[in-house]
Amino acid sequence: MGNLPKITKKSVPMAEQSPEERIHNFNEVPLGYTPEEAIAEASRCLHCVNPTCIEGCPVHIRIPDFIQAIKDGDFAKSIAIIKEDSSLPAVCGRVCPQEEQCQEKCIMGKIGDPIFIGKLERFVADWEASQGIEVTPVKGKREGKVAIIGAGPAGLTAAGELAKYGYEVVVFEALHDTGGVLRYGIPEFRLPKSIIDREVEYIKRLGVKIELDMVIGRTLSIDDLWADGFDAIFIGTGAGLPKFMGIPGENLNQVYSANEFLTRVNLMKAYLFPEYDTPIKIGKRVGIVGGGNVAMDAARTAVRLGAEKVYVIYRRTEKEMPARIEEIAHAKEEGIIFHFLSNPVEILGDADGNVVGMKCIRMQLGEPDESGRRKPIPIEGSEFTIELETVVTSIGTGPNPILLKAFPGLKLNRRGYIEADPETGATSIEGVYAGGDIVTGSATVILAMGAGKKSAKAIHEYISSKKK
Amino acid sequence: MYEILATRMLAPKIFEFEVKAPNVARKAQAGQFLIIRLHERGERIPLTIADYNRDIGSITIVFQVVGKTTDELSTFKEGDKLADVVGPLGNPSELENGKKVVLIGGGVGIAPIYPIAKSLKEANNEVVSIIGSRTAELLFWEDKMKQVSDRLIVCTDDGTKGRKGFVTEALEGLINEGEKIDRVWAIGPMIMMKFVASVAKKYNVPTTVSLNTIMVDGTGMCGACRCTVDGKIKFACADGPEFDAFKVDFDELLKRAIRFKEEEKIAYERYLKGRGA
Numbered sequence: 109m110g111n112l113p114k115i116t117k118k119s120v121p122m123a124e125q126s127p128e129e130r131i132h133n134f135n136e137v138p139l140g141y142t143p144e145e146a147i148a149e150a151s152r153c154l155h156c157v158n159p160t161c162i163e164g165c166p167v168h169i170r171i172p173d174f175i176q177a178i179k180d181g182d183f184a185k186s187i188a189i190i191k192e193d194s195s196l197p198a199v200c201g202r203v204c205p206q207e208e209q210c211q212e213k214c215i216m217g218k219i220g221d222p223i224f225i226g227k228l229e230r231f232v233a234d235w236e237a238s239q240g241i242e243v244t245p246v247k248g249k250r251e252g253k254v255a256i257i258g259a260g261p262a263g264l265t266a267a268g269e270l271a272k273y274g275y276e277v278v279v280f281e282a283l284h285d286t287g288g289v290l291r292y293g294i295p296e297f298r299l300p301k302s303i304i305d306r307e308v309e310y311i312k313r314l315g316v317k318i319e320l321d322m323v324i325g326r327t328l329s330i331d332d333l334w335a336d337g338f339d340a341i342f343i344g345t346g347a348g349l350p351k352f353m354g355i356p357g358e359n360l361n362q363v364y365s366a367n368e369f370l371t372r373v374n375l376m377k378a379y380l381f382p383e384y385d386t387p388i389k390i391g392k393r394v395g396i397v398g399g400g401n402v403a404m405d406a407a408r409t410a411v412r413l414g415a416e417k418v419y420v421i422y423r424r425t426e427k428e429m430p431a432r433i434e435e436i437a438h439a440k441e442e443g444i445i446f447h448f449l450s451n452p453v454e455i456l457g458d459a460d461g462n463v464v465g466m467k468c469i470r471m472q473l474g475e476p477d478e479s480g481r482r483k484p485i486p487i488e489g490s491e492f493t494i495e496l497e498t499v500v501t502s503i504g505t506g507p508n509p510i511l512l513k514a515f516p517g518l519k520l521n522r523r524g525y526i527e528a529d530p531e532t533g534a535t536s537i538e539g540v541y542a543g544g545d546i547v548t549g550s551a552t553v554i555l556a557m558g559a560g561k562k563s564a565k566a567i568h569e570y571i572s573s574k575k576k
Numbered sequence: 577m578y579e580i581l582a583t584r585m586l587a588p589k590i591f592e593f594e595v596k597a598p599n600v601a602r603k604a605q606a607g608q609f610l611i612i613r614l615h616e617r618g619e620r621i622p623l624t625i626a627d628y629n630r631d632i633g634s635i636t637i638v639f640q641v642v643g644k645t646t647d648e649l650s651t652f653k654e655g656d657k658l659a660d661v662v663g664p665l666g667n668p669s670e671l672e673n674g675k676k677v678v679l680i681g682g683g684v685g686i687a688p689i690y691p692i693a694k695s696l697k698e699a700n701n702e703v704v705s706i707i708g709s710r711t712a713e714l715l716f717w718e719d720k721m722k723q724v725s726d727r728l729i730v731c732t733d734d735g736t737k738g739r740k741g742f743v744t745e746a747l748e749g750l751i752n753e754g755e756k757i758d759r760v761w762a763i764g765p766m767i768m769m770k771f772v773a774s775v776a777k778k779y780n781v782p783t784t785v786s787l788n789t790i791m792v793d794g795t796g797m798c799g800a801c802r803c804t805v806d807g808k809i810k811f812a813c814a815d816g817p818e819f820d821a822f823k824v825d826f827d828e829l830l831k832r833a834i835r836f837k838e839e840e841k842i843a844y845e846r847y848l849k850g851r852g853a
């Protein structure tokens with residue numbers, strides 16, 4: 109055959125639970141590759157001389173190399189290559205928007221399907237877990253103690269990396285469980301909680317101490333942390349503060365923010381009510397306002413909770429939707445109805461405060477706004493009403509407020525997020541670093557993970573220079 | 577896990593627990609609350625911090641059995657452990673000094689009004705307290721309240737103890753006595769706070785209420801606790817729990833408080849059946 113790669117235009121599909129089946133359960137939708145399937149998909153890689161996929165990856169994983177290792181059947185080597193740059197491959201393989209990152213840049217995509225890089229990443233990460241992850245005990249402890257605020261992907265990654273450098277690391281988390289958005293936001297059917305447990309277990313075995321039920325800014329102050337002898341602090345508190353639309357009826361009883369809706373279901377397991385104590389109430393018809401991943405997660409969750417009709421109301425067109433294409437496709441397969449170019453103007457309620465419907469107005473796209481997307485403009489007189497019992501608003505979030513309010517010296521940017529050096533996470537205060545959504549605003553897991561990693565390195569350099 | 581150090585029944589269905597939670601006790605201040613979860617399957621419920629002891633690292637909670645979680649909690653014994661206690665949450669009361677203040681606690685609201693009365697007394701205010709309940713046997717902490725008040729007025733709806741009538745009538749009585757009141761603090765059932773607000777407003781006496789809304793995280797991340805104050809959305813957990821009573825939309829809160837009424841009933845009935853009650 110020589111060295112010329114054989115070109116296979118079609119990618120190897122990953123088996124999924126059928127829509128009819130999965131709308132009745134919360135189990136993961138894609139089922140994973142078999143080793144044979146993974147090798148077949150890996151074999152499609154052209155191994156470009158100048159691989160552009162790496163540019164597309166926010167943390168520059170050596171993608172062609174890990175794919176080559178899969179092709180060679182050396183899965184252990186493959187995952188080791190990924191782990192040089194990513195701490196959460198099983199998570200990122202599932203939830204990264206690969207179609208606009210690595211896969212978008214894949215040369216194969218120009219002549220056929222791009223290589224399913226994300227699915228391959230997931231495969232080797234799951235393979236490793238099935239082997240039982242070995243933790244090599246950290247050799248050579250270093251002097252120094254670091255506090256991490258928030259156990260989301262940014263905080264957990266920073267913690268793991270710093271533990272590997274040999275520092276004493278304590279993670280403080282406000283909730284009763286770890287993972288941040290991975291636990292309370294992203295649903296089980298997209299990211300099984302057992303994967304987060306596995307990652308957290310790994311980090312704990314590296315020696316990281318995790319303290320739950322600790323709201324920094326309330327339970328402990330930043331000054332308390334300094335007084336406890338921490339040499340540096342990393343802030344990864346996320347962007348969880350839900351925004352509301354500011355329209356009449358928004359505080360009616362069954363109007364949830366997406367965060368409340370998803371937290372009840374994911375973190376508190378309301379889908380198992382009354383076996384679990386936290387209730388959720390949805391009625392027969394649910395309207396989701398917004399067009400991002402969060403909106404898709406809320407819509408697909410509503411279907412699984414038994415809603416008969418689930419609508420997504422989005423003010424632009426499908427093309428502008430920020431949600432991943434894969435998630436929009438999944439949502440459609442599950443029977444979710446999309447109202448594009450529509451915007452709510454009022455939520456209607458009865459005398460007891462229950463939602464009975466939502467009045468919307470049709471929109472048209474005008475000139476591009478500062479975000480580059482065409483600005484939606486209401487069409488006068490085009491109001492229409494959808495009958496609903498529940499509304500979930502998913503129109504964006506702001507910075508988590510408590511820590512920032514309790515830390516007046518910390519410099520924030522114009523949008524209210526922490527101002528931090530993009531390369532190191534260094535903030536306006538010496539020894540304090542920050543990364544993830546609390547710096548960028550709501551972004552992605554991979555960016556939060558990458559920021560945690562960069563900050564860990566910077567904190568290591570900071571502490572080493574101080575202790576010299 | 578957070579160990580229960582002592583339990584006491586204060587009145588039928590009203591309980592006082594002392595719980596070991598050094599992290600919360602160290603920082604607790606009047607007006608703040610905490611969130612507890614009984615066990616792995618439990619919901620997160622907010623309870624006001626009724627008292628704290630920094631020396632032994634404990635906090636005191638007072639709760640009334642109104643549904644599944646509070647009923648189950650009432651069966652916990654000394655030595656049992658709660659899965660989670662997180663706090664102190666919310667902003668501490670903004671305390672003035674050298675003023676004349678009236679503190680109103682209705683029903684289980686007597687418990688959260690106590691630490692505020694205590695702190696106000698320590699800050700050299702003249703403290704007049706009004707505590708009320710439906711009937712005499714539901715009253716508690718009279719002695720504790722007496723200790724931190726210059727004057728204590730007790731009322732019951734049915735007149736079985738103290739003054740017959742609602743706390744609002746006692747407040748109006750005070751105002752009519754010609755007392756110059758600088759501020760009123762009221763904690764109790766939402767409907768009581770609404771009426772206190774309207775009486776106080778009539779005489780233009782500034783009033784603070786503490787909103788005990790439904791909550792999930794208690795850190796400003798979900799908006800379950802939202803309320804309308806001065807026409808704007810506020811989060812009781814992060815922006816409150818205390819607000820200017822004149823600006824609170826109580827009618828909306830009264831509706832929001834029963835968002836999950838049917839579900840709560842299902843859970844409670846299932847629980848009682850399981851317990852063979």
Ligand SMILES: Cc1cc2nc3c(=O)[nH]c(=O)nc-3n(C[C@H](O)[C@H](O)[C@H](O)COP(=O)(O)OP(=O)(O)OC[C@H]3O[C@@H](n4cnc5c(N)ncnc54)[C@H](O)[C@@H]3O)c2cc1C
Nearest residue numbers: 258260261262282288289293324346544545551552553556
């Ligand atoms: C529903 C949903 C779906 C998403 N889907 C995707 C997706 O498919 N792909 C993708 O890449 N990204 C997705 N995202 C975005 C992604 O989850 C976030 O960008 C990422 O989790 C940010 O990580 P973080 O560590 O910065 O913050 P978070 O994950 O928000 O974690 C912050 C943690 O800090 C804790 N905390 C906050 N304040 C304090 C305090 N004062 N003291 C102690 N702890 C505190 C919080 O409780 C939380 O646990 C989604 C987000 C949501 C909400």
Ligand code: FES
Nearest residue numbers: 794796798799813
């Ligand atoms: S309880 Fe969730 S924001 Fe207040």
